[in-house]
Amino acid sequence: MTIDLNGLVLPPVTPFKDAGIDEKALAMHLEYLAQNGVTRLLVNGTTAEFFSLLPAERKELLLLSRKHFHGTILFNTASDSLLQAKDAARWAEDSGADAIVAMAPYYYSNAPEQGIIDCLNELADSVSLPLILYNFTKHTNNPLTAEVLRAVPHLAVKDSSGDQSLIDVTPCYLAGTSTSMLEWIRLGAEGFVSAKANFLPELYMNLEKAIRNGDMDSAEDIQIEIRKKTEGFKSTCEISGIKKELSNLIPNYPVNVRFPLL
Numbered sequence: 001m002t003i004d005l006n007g008l009v010l011p012p013v014t015p016f017k018d019a020g021i022d023e024k025a026l027a028m029h030l031e032y033l034a035q036n037g038v039t040r041l042l043v044n045g046t047t048a049e050f051f052s053l054l055p056a057e058r059k060e061l062l063l064l065s066r067k068h069f070h071g072t073i074l075f076n077t078a079s080d081s082l083l084q085a086k087d088a089a090r091w092a093e094d095s096g097a098d099a100i101v102a103m104a105p106y107y108y109s110n111a112p113e114q115g116i117i118d119c120l121n122e123l124a125d126s127v128s129l130p131l132i133l134y135n136f137t138k139h140t141n142n143p144l145t146a147e148v149l150r151a152v153p154h155l156a157v158k159d160s161s162g163d164q165s166l167i168d169v170t171p172c173y174l175a176g177t178s179t180s181m182l183e184w185i186r187l188g189a190e191g192f193v194s195a196k197a198n199f200l201p202e203l204y205m206n207l208e209k210a211i212r213n214g215d216m217d218s219a220e221d222i223q224i225e226i227r228k229k230t231e232g233f234k235s236t237c238e239i240s241g242i243k244k245e246l247s248n249l250i251p252n253y254p255v256n257v258r259f260p261l262l
Helices: 023-035 055-068 082-094 113-125 146-151 164-169 181-187 201-212 216-230 238-247
Strands: 040-043 072-076 099-103 131-135 156-159 173-175 191-193
Touching: 023 055, 040 055, 055 072, 055 082, 082 099, 082 113, 099 113, 113 131, 113 146, 146 164, 173 181, 181 191, 181 201, 181 216, 201 216
Parallel strands: 040 072, 072 099, 099 131, 131 156, 156 173, 173 191
Antiparallel strands: none
């Protein structure tokens, strides 16, 4: 399967209503993103508060996203259990995901590198979907090193650690940044995963278009505009801040997050 990852991959937040997911708010958000040109989502990512969702809710989030969004959907299978990650990967394949995204197992920090390699390869072998690796050492304490990337066949890596050494050992490097996209593109990144694009999709899509057209002067201007638009973005919790911004754009969009976030 060929998946175009050159440009913006957007990780949507999850709107909550009462004790569950607010489908109406999610549908309005995904429609807003599509109307502004967004074509790729990372569903069940960190920005979606996957760490606070029940397995059934993660599945529901994918089903609702597939129902209301017609572009490319990458689904995060992150779990502290390989068995649970494999289960998530299988129903992601059955429920319309275009690729699975996998973190290193977390909780048990500094796990043996070979154990991480074997874990990711077994996960990949459990489905026929392409595998995208997700490097977020801050949270897993198990880095996806160059050695891991060489040993695990994969389509791309989404890197939130800023590890430049990974650029040359992956088919497609996706930078985890919301304000320094061009710097990473110049280093060799093909795309970027930007959470603030949730409420500034048009600007980020204009940036993608400028980069695709090789118009780096316009891209630089757009990135400066993004930085100006987000310099007043003040929140002790980025996810909460994004939801507050969305509430100003989408009528009745819920701003609540789940503990331990505030």
